[in-house]
Amino acid sequence: MPFLYVAAFLSLLIFAEEKNRPAGFDFSGLEKFQQVMSLLEKDAEPSPEMWEKLFASPGYAALTRSEFSPEFFKNMFRLAFMPSRSDDLAQYLSEIKEWQKAMLEHYLKVKKNWREIHAKIEKIKKSHTAKLALKRALEYLPKLDAVECPPVAFVIFANDARGYSPVVIDAVRAIESDGELEDLLAHEFHHHLRNKLLSFDLDRVEFGDESVIWVLNQLHCEGIADLISAKSLFKGKEFFKSEYYLAYIKSDSIIHQIDAIFVQISNSPSQGETLGLELKKILPQSGHPTGYYMAKTILEQKGKGELIKGVGNPFEFIELYQRAATKRGRKTALFSEKTLEFIRNLEKKYIKE
Numbered sequence: 001m002p003f004l005y006v007a008a009f010l011s012l013l014i015f016a017e018e019k020n021r022p023a024g025f026d027f028s029g030l031e032k033f034q035q036v037m038s039l040l041e042k043d044a045e046p047s048p049e050m051w052e053k054l055f056a057s058p059g060y061a062a063l064t065r066s067e068f069s070p071e072f073f074k075n076m077f078r079l080a081f082m083p084s085r086s087d088d089l090a091q092y093l094s095e096i097k098e099w100q101k102a103m104l105e106h107y108l109k110v111k112k113n114w115r116e117i118h119a120k121i122e123k124i125k126k127s128h129t130a131k132l133a134l135k136r137a138l139e140y141l142p143k144l145d146a147v148e149c150p151p152v153a154f155v156i157f158a159n160d161a162r163g164y165s166p167v168v169i170d171a172v173r174a175i176e177s178d179g180e181l182e183d184l185l186a187h188e189f190h191h192h193l194r195n196k197l198l199s200f201d202l203d204r205v206e207f208g209d210e211s212v213i214w215v216l217n218q219l220h221c222e223g224i225a226d227l228i229s230a231k232s233l234f235k236g237k238e239f240f241k242s243e244y245y246l247a248y249i250k251s252d253s254i255i256h257q258i259d260a261i262f263v264q265i266s267n268s269p270s271q272g273e274t275l276g277l278e279l280k281k282i283l284p285q286s287g288h289p290t291g292y293y294m295a296k297t298i299l300e301q302k303g304k305g306e307l308i309k310g311v312g313n314p315f316e317f318i319e320l321y322q323r324a325a326t327k328r329g330r331k332t333a334l335f336s337e338k339t340l341e342f343i344r345n346l347e348k349k350y351i352k353e
Contacts, residue, residue, distance in 0.1 A: 024130065024148075029057035029155035030121065030171055037111070040081035059153030062164040068157070076100075080107035103158045110156055110172060120175045121154065133185035140224050141193055142308055150192040152185065163191020163225075183232040187225045194221060197312035200350040209346065211276025212265065213314075215258070215283055216343070220314035223291025224307060227299060230292070247284035251293035255333035257282050258290075262339040297332065298324040315347035 032054040036046045046054075054060055055070045064070050079089045093101055110117060130149045138147065151166035154174060162168040167188045177184045205213045226233060239245055247254070258279060265275045283290060294317070298307055301324035310316035318335060325332040335343075 024151040024166075025125065026058050026151060026153040026166065027121070027125065029054070029059035029153055032057050032060075033156050034114075034118075036077060037081050037114070040077060041083070041111070043082050043084050057153070057155070058151065058166050059155035059168045060157075062153065062166060062168050063155070063157055063162070066164055067162070073157075076104060076107060080104055081111055106159050106170075106172065107156070117171060117175060121171050124154070124171075124174055124181065127181065129182040129185060133182045134189055136182070136186040136228055137189035137193060140190060140228060140304070140308060141197070141311055144193070147193070150189050152188075161188050163188045163195065163221075165192060165195075167192050177232070180229075180232045183229040187229040190225045190228055191221055194224070194311055199313040205350065208269070208272035208276075209349075211273060211280050212262075212346070213350070215276070215279050215287065216314040216318065216346075218283065218287030219291040219294060220317040221291075222286065222288045223293075223295035223317075224311065226288055226292040227295050227307075233292075244285060244289050248289035248293055251290050252331070252333035254282065254284065254290050255294075255335070259333075259335050259339050262342055263336060266338050266342040294321045297321060297328060300324070301327045313347075313351070315343055315351070318343050 032050070036050055036054055039046050039050070051070065051074065055064050055073075060073070064073070079085050079092055089104070093104060096104070130152065134147065134149045138144070153166045153168050154171045155168060156172070157168070157170050159173050159176070160170055161173055161184060167185070169184065169188065174181055174184065202213070202217070233239065233244065261275055261279045261282065265272050265279075268275070295307065298317075298320050302320065306320055310320055319340070322335055322340065325334050
């Protein structure tokens with residue numbers, strides 16, 4: 001009989017834990033990651049089945065479907081965690097691109113602080129911020145029926161998050177949000193829901209237009225999402241020394257540079273991809289600060305309703321900014337008529353009927 005009582009009590013504890021876990025939060029990728037990392041730290045190679053289970057977890061599946069290959073993660077994890085690869089790691093860090101270096105350094109930080117990270121993730125499992133985040137994300141979307149919290153997968157990939165399906169959040173990024181996980185979730189929820197309303201198919205974009213469309217889309221989606229999470233952005237004296245703020249205050253200059261390249265592309269369509277790559281280089285931080293400047297200008301001059309109406313159309317975002325910037329005056333950067341004509345032609349080419 002005592003055994004039955006113990007079993008019943010344990011069942012109640014398990015039920016209570018599952019009941020209190022935030023709906024739609026998935027931590028299976030972290031569990032699989034820990035298993036892989038533990039083996040690599042012993043200089044042992046995970047089995048093909050272990051790798052397969054890692055990349056089949058919702059978060060890693062979304063990342064490898066959209067952005068990174070499984071082989072990329074395998075190579076990076078081996079370099080970061082296998083003692084026998086330490087010489088390779090040092091050489092690799094000196095040769096790779098900055099974003100790859102940042103990812104590797106992120107994994108080394110994870111390796112060093114895993115116990116602390118794991119303990120703090122246990123607290124996130126008991127948090128109830130998702131519903132509040134969804135409410136804030138919906139403030140910048142048209143009225144939608146019966147919207148549920150998007151699924152969220154916690155993994156280790158970079159000090160970042162993605163508004164994929166599911167929403168993917170790096171565990172360290174979540175921890176370091178410093179009590180502002182709600183802002184981070186609201187930002188990514190907006191991406192997730194806005195992408196469902198996108199007025200064109202990103203997979204249909206032709207070679208030569210890809211970089212241009214990427215820039216337009218990034219300005220739009222990150223600009224509005226940063227309005228939602230702005231209270232986290234503009235926080236403390238250190239923010240005003242940050243790369244984000246330094247790029248933000250140069251927004252008018254950056255818009256003029258973007259405009260000049262759009263004019264070049266319009267005049268030389270055959271150079272579209274080459275010039276488009278130059279356009280991407282000009283855009284700081286994947287469009288966040290410049291997009292925020294544009295979205296904020298629209299919000300101040302035209303109102304939230306105007307932003308919401310065109311939330312699925314990045315081409316319209318440029319037109320809306322143009323009207324808002326014209327209304328504001330005070331030397332606010334404007335796009336040239338040549339650029340506007342070029343973007344209107346792109347809209348006719350790709351917009352869904």
